[in-house]
Amino acid sequence: MPSLEWNKNTWDKEYNWKLKGEEWSQVWGSSEAQWFSSIYPRIHRFIGCDNVLEIACGYGRWTKFLMQYTANIFSGVDLSEECIQYCKDNFKAKKCTFFRNDGVSLAAVSVNKFDFVFSFDSLVHVSQEVLQNYIQQILSLLKPDGVCFIHHSNFGEVLKQTGVQEDHGGYKHMRDQTTSSKDIYDFILDHGGKVICQEIIDWGGGDSIDCLTTFCLNDAYKGISGKRIKNSRFMTEANIILEAHAPYNNL
Numbered sequence: 080m081p082s083l084e085w086n087k088n089t090w091d092k093e094y095n096w097k098l099k100g101e102e103w104s105q106v107w108g109s110s111e112a113q114w115f116s117s118i119y120p121r122i123h124r125f126i127g128c129d130n131v132l133e134i135a136c137g138y139g140r141w142t143k144f145l146m147q148y149t150a151n152i153f154s155g156v157d158l159s160e161e162c163i164q165y166c167k168d169n170f171k172a173k174k175c176t177f178f179r180n181d182g183v184s185l186a187a188v189s190v191n192k193f194d195f196v197f198s199f200d201s202l203v204h205v206s207q208e209v210l211q212n213y214i215q216q217i218l219s220l221l222k223p224d225g226v227c228f229i230h231h232s233n234f235g236e237v238l239k240q241t242g243v244q245e246d247h248g249g250y251k252h253m254r255d256q257t258t259s260s261k262d263i264y265d266f267i268l269d270h271g272g273k274v275i276c277q278e279i280i281d282w283g284g285g286d287s288i289d290c291l292t293t294f295c296l297n298d299a300y301k302g303i304s305g306k307r308i309k310n311s312r313f314m315t316e317a318n319i320i321l322e323a324h325a326p327y328n329n330l
């Protein structure tokens with residue numbers, strides 16, 4: 080299981096950030112193609128708002144887009160000193176703040192409430208305990224009608240079904256091995272939240288090792304009862320985006 084220590088070592092010491100995370104978007108063609116064709120359609124109803132918090136922002140692959148939809152306060156949190164320094168140096172919009180945290184606490188941003196909380200391609204690597212801890216804090220940081228969209232592991236469920244430790248045809252994506260989407264769904268409900276949608280997705284192999292969970296406070300979005308869907312074509316969608324958008328790249 081990727082521990083806090085593993086995350087600190089990997090992202091602050093071992094990883095070479097020279098491509099700023101753009102390398103992880105190559106399957107879609109670019110971060111721009113991935114944002115506008117894959118991520119934006121899933122979150123567009125919730126952005127274009129006052130205050131946004133991004134957890135585990137890295138070198139800002141999504142920050143640069145999210146900030147454009149933020150009218151007031153943008154806060155980014157990450158456990159890596161290097162990442163936070165890069166973001167501080169490169170994203171200097173008014174009311175834009177970045178904090179290095181201990182991999183657990185959101186205390187540094189708790190003076191504000193947020194309309195939208197976002198994390199993608201990061202919390203897949205944290206333990207269920209750390210994820211649950213973040214979810215509890217997020218629930219206390221959301222405005223009454225605020226929404227959170229997080230990408231996390233579902234590898235615990237896959238492991239239970241298959242018993243196979245490697246998560247993608249023998250290749251390790253370093254997903255947390257205990258987290259399951261259903262446990263996260265129930266945890267949100269038990270802690271005063273409501274799931275708007277849970278999309279259980281593949282990450283290139285056949286198995287549904289990941290999950291996108293969108294949630295809010297219990298009293299918000301009345302009439303919505305959380306949908307859980309399994310989408311085993313998340314990466315097929317990426318391949319289509321790569322092909323279909325190729326002529327529009329580099330214009």
Ligand SMILES: C[S@@+](CC[C@H](N)C(=O)[O-])C[C@H]1O[C@@H](n2cnc3c(N)ncnc32)[C@H](O)[C@@H]1O
Nearest residue numbers: 086090100135136137140157158159182200201
């Ligand atoms: C694969 S990178 C992705 C960065 C960015 N979200 C992106 O998509 O380009 C993972 C990031 O998560 C951060 N991270 C890992 N565990 C964390 C934790 N427990 N709390 C805060 N940040 C964490 C790392 O420092 C790193 O910047």
